[in-house]
Amino acid sequence: MELKQVIIAHKARDQDSQRQAEKCARELEKLGCKVLMGPSGPKDNPYPVFLASAGEPIDLAIILGGDGTALGAARQLSPEGIPILAINVGGHLGFLTESYEVLEDTQTIWQRLQGDRYAVQRRMMLQATLYEGNRTNREPMSDVFFALNEMCVKPAAIDRTPVSVLEMEVDGEIVDQYHGDGLIVATPTGSTGYTVSANGPLLHPGMDAIVVTPICPMSLSSRSIVLPPGSTVSIWPLADHDLSTKLWLDGVHGTAIWPGQRVDVSMANCVAEFIILRENYSYFRTLRDKLQWAGARIHYTNNHRNGYSSP
Incomplete structure (x- = not known):
């Protein structure tokens, strides 16, 4: 170099x-x-x-x-x-x-x-763009936003904790409507961040995948879902009377999302390169x-790993 x-x-x-x-x-x-x-x-x-x-x-x-x-x-x-x-x-x-x-x-x-x-470790990133109206309108109404850990769609207000209603599509097909605190769309790198706090899965950063995790959903059936990296996740805010829904990028405010708008999240056309x-x-x-994994409360020595076998 x-x-x-x-x-x-x-x-x-x-x-x-x-x-x-x-x-x-x-x-x-x-x-x-x-x-x-x-x-x-x-x-x-x-x-x-x-x-x-x-x-x-x-x-x-x-x-x-x-x-x-x-x-x-x-x-x-x-x-x-x-x-x-x-x-x-x-x-x-x-x-x-x-x-x-x-x-x-x-x-x-x-x-x-x-x-x-x-060594160089290449990590997948996400990109997001806002659109107005239905899918026939392909003209973006925002810049392209990038994130390494996650994109998060959730409301924000000064005087209370608002609840959001978000409809999610994957590649144009409706998956679910989430009633709760928001949705996290994460990379494998971000699976050890906000996503794991919301009971999402851990993914190895050497793979490419998209993890969608609801935050405190009001339905017990709402669970994380792992998607192929080529998927496009579309999120529509519904019943947002206070116009408080925001797009957050790695915990930093990106932009507001109003009803009638959607945010499309997909794998970015760039990767983060970290020197190791x-x-x-x-x-x-x-x-x-x-993560301070402690393992079992009673620890056993694995002698088989060391080439020793008991009689």
Whole structure:
């Protein structure tokens, strides 16, 4: 990998993240690399400025923060084909990030990147577009929205918790009407996020699939459904008298959806590319560590795995 121009985004209002970003920037500039640096957070989105001011292709984005910071980078940079090296600085779970300890030897990071001694993990993303009226109208009325974890359609109000009525179609065929708190349309990456909190299934991020999970439905028969990656999920808000239905992208507000409009969610035409530095990376180890799987209350040693069989 060439390191001619690099983005460094640090978690907004986190001193350690900013300090590490400044250190990385100084070292990369000594290597002749141009650095675009700034904070990233709910109220800070530096990526449009970075992309507009880049005079030449951006080789890499170094993201110093937690999963939320990495998700924000993926939404903005994946459509541009920019790989992401995410490092957990000031984050919590860290499903998508390298551990903080890799920053103890940043010179080795630059050497490995320049020597192509790393892996690239490609993760499926979702895209969504709003349409007005019935399916004969194919003219979109919004920009294309992207998400790495999930698209979520649910209402939002300041003074109360509104309930939504949402009709879902898959490839133009009505599946169900959901009466509850909303619907989550997730990727395999997002299956360990909001979806798992709503009792959805866990999917390996190496596969392509779409998971639709109702949030607190008022029908006990409403369950998650796993769809092929080529499916288009259409969601119509019904009985929304307060006009409060919103589209959320990885937990960030995207746009409002009014009755008479629908949002079509499908697999994105781009993927998120994450740089993996860990030589012993394991998705299942990540699940055990991050979800704190304890297993059985009584632990038995599996001697058969070690080539030993009891008499």
